[in-house]
Amino acid sequence: MGCAAWCWSRATARWTRPRSVRSARVSMELFRRWGVAEKIRCAEFPGARPPDIAWVTQVGGHEIHRFERFTHDTHTPEPEQICPADWLLPVLLTAVGTHPGGSILFRHRLDGFTQDADGVTARVSRLAEGDTTTIRASYLVSTDGPCSLVRSACGIQSTPRFEPQVLRGIVFRAPRLAEGLAARGYRPALTYFLLQSCGARFPLQAMDNNGTFKLIAGSDEGAIDALSLVRDAIAFDTPTEVLSDELTNVPLMVAERYRAGRVFLMGAAAHTLSPPGGFGRNIAIADAADLGWKLAAEHAGWAGAGLLDSYDAERRPVALEGLEAAGIALRSRGSDDLSGRLRDDTSEGVLARTELGLQLAESVAHWDVDAPEVHFGHGYRSSLVVGDEVKMTAPWRPSSDPGFRAAHAWLRPGVSTLDIFGDGFVLVCFAPHQRLGEVVRAFEQRGVPLQILKCADPEIAELYRYPYVLVRPDDHVAWRGHQPPADPLLLADMVRGAC
Template sequence: METDVLIVGGGPVGLAMALELRYQGIDCILVEESDGVITHPKVGTVGPRSMELCRRWGIAQQVRDAGWPYDHPLDIAWVTTVGGHEIFRLHFPSAGERPSPSYTPEPEHPCPHHWLIPLLIRNLGQYPYGPVLLCCRLESFQHTDEGVSAQVTYLDSGNTQRIQAKYLVACDGAKSPIRKTCGVDAPAYHPTRVFQNILFQAPELPEFLGARKALVFYMVNPKRLRYPLRSIDGKGLYRLTAVPQEDGEQRDPEEAVIEALGIDTPIEILSSVQWHLTHRVAEHFRHGRIFFVGDSAHTLSPSGGFGMNTGIADAVDLGWKLAATLRGWGGSNLLNTYETERRPIAVRNMEEANVNLQRTLKRNLHPEIMSDSHEGEQARKQMAENMQRGDVRREFDAPGIHFGFRYESPAIIPDDSPLPNHDPHEWTQNSYPGCRAPHAWLESGKSTIDLFGHNFVLMCFQGQQQVETFEKVCQQKGVPFTSIQINNPEIANLYERAYVLVRPDGHVAWRGHNLPNDPNAVIDRVRGHF
């Protein structure tokens, strides 16, 4: 078999990589060792930038309709037990009631793995009608300057086959055998921690909770539990995160769940999985014609929900650059900018997730906090006041992490205006080069972000004179290009410059009050020819 790009790993990031390549019209094959059925779902929420990318691929509504109830509150609550004392609550309206954010047409939406993975596979299609090969294991690969030759085994039959590809994208997880074979290390930034995830059914719990339902309950138990119990499907499926016992043995799942709930309600333990929380970022995201994307490139604490969403952004940055290179208009250095742009973002997100984790670990819990006494009431009141002052909301409402990252590479042409505020919690939309181009409604149902995807787009707010020169340069170099005149003062104010050039991934490549004197130099820079 021959293909342009071989993707190894069919998690959400590998599937997103395939969706982006298909969107760009690039042939790919994805091999995944499992059968695609998820019995122990991990990730729960598709972040807002990832939802914008789902919009790009035409599947955002499918994600919203995957199963999460539109009337279920998205609150985060801190409790002694689910049925016990509530200490603090962050109120987030349900998906059906929340107002639309000013900065995106696609707010985040709960969609755990056991819904998301089958949804993405259905959209891509299984071989031979689509690129997804399930129950197919990569056995070995050879890497040359011309491409990658991979040996795979079909697990159902035991048959083997060789796949010849121009590029290989490793989405094979945190342990990434491909990355290790390439000799690329992923050093730890913080100590590894061991956790236990317990998946269980509690069918009567939602009705018992009524108005006290929440997306996540954080246990506040000084001795044993201080981690989240999360509603997985908004109905009766939940996941509790616990820590092993002092001797390192896993806790009895039923005992841990009963302790966390604190009420007498029927439960059924479905699975219990031990996992290691690591904080790693690969030293390199590229090795010749092999690229590391998602967990193979970086692992981070789930605190804040940045992990999968960071990987999906990896896939889109790499996807359009592979398409440009394979089509011949991408410059010889364009693919190098994948690591240059994405690695700093991985480090940033990893550190922010660790800040969130440390906030939970270091929270001082008074021994009386579980008590029904006056002292217990005072301890809970004191904790609530501390949480209010400590701005705990930043972990669960962090648009600056999802949208506020700024790429810096030779393919981005900065200007001499002040840099945007680097604090992700003070983020506002802006058009500084490297930033994601701002969202604004052009008309009902059509956002500015809907303009970006396949071409470089020159947004013109003061006429399109001399744009023909830009067009001719792009035509000569084979660079897909379009220009659009926008006669809207509010959008012009948001975009800050008379002319803004946006890349296929929706990030600003260049901007100016006037068109450049040398459009040839600008186009060469942004297409990676430098």
């Protein structure tokens, strides 16, 4: 499923700022569908470095808690992946293509747009040359950031739901840090949380395999020079060099609506969430998957009148859930009163570290780095989902609940159930029935692509729980039943947004 599109950006095709991108399991599943997951894994990062998260007094100091990452991936064919942005961007650009051979225009700026009953007309300037061109399309999708001009032009409000976060990001080089840790017998980690006696928990993350790191501190630390903060973060002397020191204002908001006529908001134009948990970026990737299949259905002519409206109804609640989860993750970084003895090599220091370690193990501190309950645990509630509302409870496990992502299971080595989904609807059948032909004819009558997947695996049948499960192009369950639908035409109309 797909349709032609143009994409333009003010940026260049190169990413020059060190940044590590965390692709959650759901995002990696989508990258798998789009044929780039394996290329992303070839980034060779973090390499031999354990991808763990360690809560410490200092790097090379006392370790209080460790979360072993990538050890909880039984519910997906694609484990989470850390990939530097300067590697991820070329992979995606190669897959999509840049102008003139592809559809991405860099160093272009949107100057304005108008819309009518048949489409959108956009005025776009080439920044280097200064000339302007006009692009006519059926729809406009904006991802132009938290200060979105498109959102403003549509009159869509975006009120911050929490106090904006001001974060200080210090990028530095410590080329001999890994060597120093090894010499002292310390196991490295991908991310450290530096526990301060004031209650703050500053993340420090490796950005590459060559000794580049990024320390995130609160704006309250602005009076302290960057080099002093870096040196205090490491428990032993090692050569360091500060590369950059910047303040970033992160507004925590979700737009009041995602659609205005033929204009849609996506990504940071629709929601800005704080860095903890990686919710913003990964929710944006899922936004694209959701709106993408619906626009393709509209282009192909089988979408009902309500299909595109369901983008707002389904994706906006996910952003609101992500905003709450990001808030929980931020609070887990703490303004708690931590013992001033955490760094002490005394019995009181040992006791303080032991007590805090137990608290961290039982808390939601891992949401800062691992929140499958959020990424997998949202269920759509819209007119496209047929069935009673289901609340996902811990321990979470995808199955065939209407509105939720259908369960992953291996059909055969290397082939997941999720690999079958994506190109139209799929009716998964664990039992034969003489009325299956009626379902196929009903969907054909409405022009809705449908394939039948017959599965005789009893373990997968037990996982899905119902003998007949209809899965949408975005892997979410549209309907399930103990018998084929009594009115297949009605079901086809409901899941395509015609009811």
